[in-house]
Every structure is written in structure tokens, then in C-alpha cells.
Amino acid sequence: MPEVLKAPLVVEFPFTRSLGPVQSAFLTGLRERLVLGVRTADGRTLVPPVEYDPVTAEELHELVEVAATGTVTTWAWNHAPRRGQPLATPFAWVLVRLDGAGTALLHALDAPGPDAVHTGMRVRIRWAENRTGAITDIACFEPHDGEPGRPGGERQESDGERVTGIVAPARLDYTYSPGRAQSAYIEALSTRRTVGERCPSCRKVYVPPRGACPTCGVPTAEQVEVGPRGTVTTFCIVNIKAKNLDIEVPYVYAHIALDGAGLALHGRIGGIPYDQVRMGLRVEPVWTDGARYPDHYRPTGEPDADYDAYKELL
Amino acid sequence: MTREETPGVRDIAIVAFAQTDVLRTTDELSEVEMLMPVLHSVLDRTGLKTADIGFTCSGSSDYLAGRAFSFTLALDGVGAWPPISESHVEMDGAWALYEAWTKLLTGDADTALVYSYGKSSPGSLRDVLTRQLDPYYVAPLWPDSVALAALQAQALIDAGEADESALATIGTRSRRVATLNSHAQLRGTVPQGDYAVRPLRTGDCPPVGDGAAAVILAAGERARELCSRPAWIRGIDHRIEAHSLGVRDLTDSPSTRLAAERAGVFERPVDTAELHAPFSAQEIVLRKALRLDDSVRVNLSGGALAANPMMAAGLIRMGEAAARIHRGESDRALAHATSGPCLQQNLVAVLEGDAR
Numbered sequence: 001m002p003e004v005l006k007a008p009l010v011v012e013f014p015f016t017r018s019l020g021p022v023q024s025a026f027l028t029g030l031r032e033r034l035v036l037g038v039r040t041a042d043g044r045t046l047v048p049p050v051e052y053d054p055v056t057a058e059e060l061h062e063l064v065e066v067a068a069t070g071t072v073t074t075w076a077w078n079h080a081p082r083r084g085q086p087l088a089t090p091f092a093w094v095l096v097r098l099d100g101a102g103t104a105l106l107h108a109l110d111a112p113g114p115d116a117v118h119t120g121m122r123v124r125i126r127w128a129e130n131r132t133g134a135i136t137d138i139a140c141f142e143p144h145d146g147e148p149g150r151p152g153g154e155r156q157e158s159d160g161e162r163v164t165g166i167v168a169p170a171r172l173d174y175t176y177s178p179g180r181a182q183s184a185y186i187e188a189l190s191t192r193r194t195v196g197e198r199c200p201s202c203r204k205v206y207v208p209p210r211g212a213c214p215t216c217g218v219p220t221a222e223q224v225e226v227g228p229r230g231t232v233t234t235f236c237i238v239n240i241k242a243k244n245l246d247i248e249v250p251y252v253y254a255h256i257a258l259d260g261a262g263l264a265l266h267g268r269i270g271g272i273p274y275d276q277v278r279m280g281l282r283v284e285p286v287w288t289d290g291a292r293y294p295d296h297y298r299p300t301g302e303p304d305a306d307y308d309a310y311k312e313l314l
Numbered sequence: 315m316t317r318e319e320t321p322g323v324r325d326i327a328i329v330a331f332a333q334t335d336v337l338r339t340t341d342e343l344s345e346v347e348m349l350m351p352v353l354h355s356v357l358d359r360t361g362l363k364t365a366d367i368g369f370t371c372s373g374s375s376d377y378l379a380g381r382a383f384s385f386t387l388a389l390d391g392v393g394a395w396p397p398i399s400e401s402h403v404e405m406d407g408a409w410a411l412y413e414a415w416t417k418l419l420t421g422d423a424d425t426a427l428v429y430s431y432g433k434s435s436p437g438s439l440r441d442v443l444t445r446q447l448d449p450y451y452v453a454p455l456w457p458d459s460v461a462l463a464a465l466q467a468q469a470l471i472d473a474g475e476a477d478e479s480a481l482a483t484i485g486t487r488s489r490r491v492a493t494l495n496s497h498a499q500l501r502g503t504v505p506q507g508d509y510a511v512r513p514l515r516t517g518d519c520p521p522v523g524d525g526a527a528a529v530i531l532a533a534g535e536r537a538r539e540l541c542s543r544p545a546w547i548r549g550i551d552h553r554i555e556a557h558s559l560g561v562r563d564l565t566d567s568p569s570t571r572l573a574a575e576r577a578g579v580f581e582r583p584v585d586t587a588e589l590h591a592p593f594s595a596q597e598i599v600l601r602k603a604l605r606l607d608d609s610v611r612v613n614l615s616g617g618a619l620a621a622n623p624m625m626a627a628g629l630i631r632m633g634e635a636a637a638r639i640h641r642g643e644s645d646r647a648l649a650h651a652t653s654g655p656c657l658q659q660n661l662v663a664v665l666e667g668d669a670r
Binding site: 004006009011015017019023027046047048050054073074075077079082083084085093095097103104105106107108114119134135136166168170172173174175176177178179180181182210211212213214215216217218219 | 457
């Protein structure tokens with residue numbers, strides 16, 4: 001069995017999210033070094049604030065200022081910070097109940113080591129230098145020996161617009177492995193061959209193979225080389241140029257049933273005017289140097305295939 | 315809900331269960347290649363073919379493999395042509411089982427195939443799981459799954475309900491009993507290790523692994539035809555707590571207790587419990603919420619500390635509990651599944667065998 005293929009796969013996206021009235025006020029407040037909570041009907045103050053009471057589901061809107069000082073309610077020492085976390089040096093994760101709040105906020109505590117941290121310890125917010133209206137405007141917490149802060153006591157008014165949305169970039173790194181069947185398919189392509197797998201039950205040849213027959217629900221293993229020639233089973237004419245695509249429009253995109261395959265692949269048809277492509281056209285792959293798959297398919301010059309020869313593959 | 319609350323509804327049972335070995339990596343297998351042997355195994359146990367199944371429901375998460383709609387490719391393993399009645403939950407398969415159970419209750423189907431799978435190995439699971447957190451206040455800080463569990467463990471220690479050696483005992487016991495479970499990933503003696511995130515050591519944390527599981531449900535007489543001792547679902551319920559960790563009492567699991575009440579757990583003693591407690595401290599929280607004393611055999615499979623394939627570990631708890639009833643080793647078992655940080659969501663089922 002050939003070695004299973006692996007490649008890095010990065011999934012990255014800047015999630016753009018709009019805020020409701022309560023979250024908008026809270027994050028605008030953070031930008032001004034002001035922490036806001038929201039009051040529930042029974043008089044609790046939730047920090048961070050939410051739009052609906054987690055107990056009664058009642059809509060909440062009464063914002064109240066709380067202090068930038070507070071008490072650790074629980075903690076965990078993180079000796080090996082990971083990418084994206086608030087501090088690059090070892091720190092404690094903490095839940096902090098700010099003075100004036102009834103619930104706790106999750107953040108990081110900058111402390112010299114785990115012996116310097118305990119539940120019940122007093123801490124204060126260390127504000128980020130550049131604040132944009134995000135939870136990261138709180139750079140972290142730090143130990144605090146002094147008096148409890150005044151609600152709203154650290155406010156720095158700004159004339160910036162109210163924060164109505166956040167952009168939260170997310171990146172996850174994977175090592176992608178396509179599994180046995182698809183690895184074999186890709187390996188074969190590197191020698192310009194196309195291999196499928198035959199279902200032991202219905203005898204259909206799947207290209208590309210995924211290791212299972214979706215009709216019978218059984219594993220496939222028997223490798224079968226198909227093509228290189230094939231038949232156009234159906235096609236469309238593309239008139240709109242895709243961004244970053246270096247192909248002149250109009251061009252033809254087709255389903256191509258390679259000889260011996262039990263279902264059709266996708267491919268572009270070239271070497272023939274777009275308006276002369278037809279069902280039944282016999283085609284062969286055209287490879288370019290260093291390519292991992294055929295650039296396009298061109299007519300072989302053979303007579304067209306009979307409809308009956310490919311009607312099951314439409 | 316329990317059957318007793320709704321007279322006239324059908325009896326539904328788990329009639330077969332299968333699972334893969336859970337492995338740290340399965341590079342050589344695509345998701346469907348990993349899943350298919352389990353689907354065949356569970357069908358073989360009942361003699362059913364995919365075409366005989368009335369409803370199919372699966373659980374998985376695309377974030378694990380980092381590919382959109384990966385569950386649709388997994389459907390190849392079921393044989394979805396000609397068309398089948400099918401659904402998917404972006405959750406642990408225990409919740410897919412709940413959906414299948416409701417489908418059978420409607421009478422639209424007599425049998426259901428439930429499967430779930432997770433390949434955690436392609437990514438960094440601790441980072442991947444941050445994406446299930448509140449995207450406004452929490453996810454931008456990237457607190458990983460072990461860190462959040464460590465906050466819960468410290469809260470339990472502060473409350474005087476555990477200490478580090480008590481936590482270590484749970485991990486040690488789980489892996490010791492797992493020596494009898496050939497599917498488990500960590501079996502036998504495993505060093506307690508260094509701190510992962512203090513107070514949790516590596517021994518308090520679940521192994522990261524790939525795996526899949528499947529069960530078959532059947533209603534009424536169909537269940538008796540397919541299984542000599544069906545595991546009847548006497549009650550099943552799931553509950554969720556506030557998303558914000560700072561709102562919750564992390565030393566307790568009121569959602570588990572409420573789900574258990576609604577599933578009828580407390581009406582009569584159970585003899586067996588399969589708890590989905592990925593971190594050692596969570597077993598203490600769950601035992602308290604479920605009022606389990608030493609008379610109950612807890613996690614004879616080794617539980618999630620021995621094997622925790624994401625999206626399948628909860629369904630495996632259902633399957634392990636059911637399999638004990640099938641084998642005559644239990645008469646009334648509790649099965650629990652969790653999802654989300656610090657036991658945020660909890661599902662509880664009561665399974666019973668026919669009187670002997």
C-alpha cells in the first residue's frame with residue numbers, strides 16, 4: 001500500500017458579527033475603560049451583560065456601571081500559553097466577579113506564578129493600550145492590593161462612534177489526510193493515470209474512489225484503471241469569468257465519463273469551439289508540465305459515442 | 315421525558331451496538347472508511363440491511379476535520395441510494411439517538427440506525443473546541459477545553475469536594491477497568507503526569523482520539539425480533555445551562571439532575587451508570603447530581619478518561635449501558651452524555667431489560 005498522503009490545511013476566516021444593544025453598550029464601554037453590567041428583574045447584575053435573563057429569559061436592558069476591581073472566584077494556571085490567548089507568558093485563567101457584579105467574567109490574570117494566585121484574591125483590570133471595542137480591550141487582570149474601585153471610576157470618554165460589530169479572526173491548523181482510497185487516486189494522478197475502485201456488490205467503478213460504494217454501503221478495494229479517454233455526458237457553457245481564473249469565456253465545463261468508469265467526472269473542454277461541444281463527444285486529457293491533474297480535455301477525433309453507451313452515466 | 319408520562323406511546327429499545335477501537339491517529343482512513351466497519355457490525359448483529367432501516371440519524375462536527383459538510387460523505391457508508399430518510403445533528407451521537415427516538419415515537423419508522431464519529435487527529439482539539447464558545451466575550455480569548463475544565467476542577471477543590479489525589483484516583487480507576495475494554499485508547503497504568511493546566515494533570519484529561527460508534531433502535535415487537543434482551547429506553551431527556559461560565563455554579567450540574575429527574579432516574583435505583591465525564595473532576599460533579607452511591611457500578615467501560623472520541627463518546631455511553639443489558643449484566647442502567655464546556659449540556663437516559 002502506498003504511503004498515505006498528508007498536507008497542511010489552514011482554515012481561516014474573519015468572522016464579522018453584529019451586536020445587539022446590550023453587547024454594543026458593553027464593548028463601547030470597554031473602549032472607554034468603563035465596565036457595564038445589566039440588571040435583572042430580581043436585582044442581580046450580570047457581567048458580562050447579556051440580552052436575556054439566563055433564568056427567566058426576560059429581555060434585559062438596564063445597564064449599570066461596575067468597578068474595574070474584583071475578586072477571583074476560580075482559577076487555573078496555564079504554564080504554556082497557546083496562540084491567540086491574552087498573554088504570551090505563563091498566566092492564570094480566572095473567573096472574576098467585579099465589584100458591583102453578581103456574576104463572573106472569564107479572562108487572564110498576569111501573575112508571577114501559581115503560588116501568587118488563589119481564589120478570593122483581589123484583582124483589577126489592566127486596560128489594553130489600543131482599545132477597539134472588544135473583550136480584548138481588557139488586556140488582562142493584575143493583582144490589586146488597594147481599595148475597591150469606584151463603578152465607572154476609570155472612564156476615559158472618547159468621541160468615537162458606538163461599537164456595533166466585531167471582527168473576530170479565527171484560524172485553525174490541520175494536517176489533512178485523504179485516507180487510503182483517495183491517497184491511491186492522487187498517487188496515480190502523479191503518473192498521469194486515473195484509478196477508481198470497483199464495488200464488490202454492484203460492480204460499479206467509482207472515480208474518484210472514496211473507499212465506499214454509496215449505493216450498497218460496502219467498502220470498495222479493487223483498483224481499476226479507467227480512461228484516459230472518455231465521453232462527454234452533459235455540459236454547460238460558462239459565460240461569466242470567475243475571479244482569479246485565467247480562462248477566457250465562454251468555455252465549456254462538462255461531465256466526462258472516462259472509459260470504464262461508473263460515473264462521470266468534471267472537466268473543462270478545450271481544443272474545440274465552445275458551441276461545437278456536444279453530448280457523446282469523445283475526449284482525452286491534456287496535461288501541462290508539473291500539473292497534478294489534467295488541465296482540460298480535448299476531442300480525440302473518434303466518432304461520437306452512442307447515447308445508449310453513456311445514458312446510465314448522465 | 316418518561317414513557318409513564320405519555321400513556322399509549324411505543325416501547326423503544328436499543329437492540330444493537332458497535333464501536334471502533336479508539337486510536338490517537340487514523341491517517342490511513344477517511345471518515346467513511348473509519349465508520350463503515352462499525353455500520354456493518356451493528357447491522358450484522360440484527361441481520362438488518364441498510365434498506366430495512368426506517369430512519370438514519372448521525373452526529374459529527376465538521377470543525378474536527380476542518381472540512382465543510384464532511385458528514386455528507388460519511389453517508390456513503392450507509393448506502394443512501396435509493397434515497398433514505400436521514401438526518402444529522404452537529405453534536406454528539408447521543409443527541410442523534412434522541413432525535414431517532416422521537417422519530418420512532420411518531421410511528422413513522424420502526425427501526426433507526428444512529429451513528430456518530432469524530433476524527434480529532436487532523437487538528438489541535440484544544441484549539442478547535444474554542445470555536446464552540448460565546449463568540450463575543452469568550453472565543454476571542456481562545457480559552458482551550460482543558461483550561462475551562464481546570465477552572466471547574468479548581469472550583470471543586472475550593473469547595474472542599476475534591477483534592478488532586480482524589481482526582482488522580484478517578485483517572486487511575488478508569489484506565490484500570492478499561493483493561494477489559496479492547497476498544498479503549500488508554501488502558502492499564504497511565505502516569506498521572508505533569509500539569510496540563512493546573513490543577514489538572516494529563517492523567518485527569520481524556521486522551522485525544524479518533525473513533526466511531528453506531529446503535530440500532532427498534533420499536534415494540536420489532537425490538538424483540540431483533541434482540542433477545544432489548545435495552546428498553548424508559549426515559550430520556552436533555553437539558554442545557556447558561557452559556558456564560560460565570561453565571562453557573564461549576565461545582566454542580568443542575569441540568570444533569572433535571573434531565574435525570576425527567577428521564578425517571580430517581581424513581582428506582584439503577585445498578586449501572588455510564589457517565590460521560592471527560593475530565594476527572596466532572597465525574598465527581600455528575601455522581602453528585604445523579605445521586606450515585608457506591609452500590610452503582612460506574613463506568614465499567616473506563617469511560618471518557620480511557621477513550622473520548624469527540625461526537626461518539628456520548629453515544630458510546632448509551633451503547634455500553636445497553637450492551638450490558640443485552641448481555642444480562644444489568645437490569646436498569648443509566649447512560650449520560652455531555653457536550654460543551656464544563657458539562658454545559660447533558661443528556662440522560664434510563665435503560666431497562668425485561669424482568670428475568
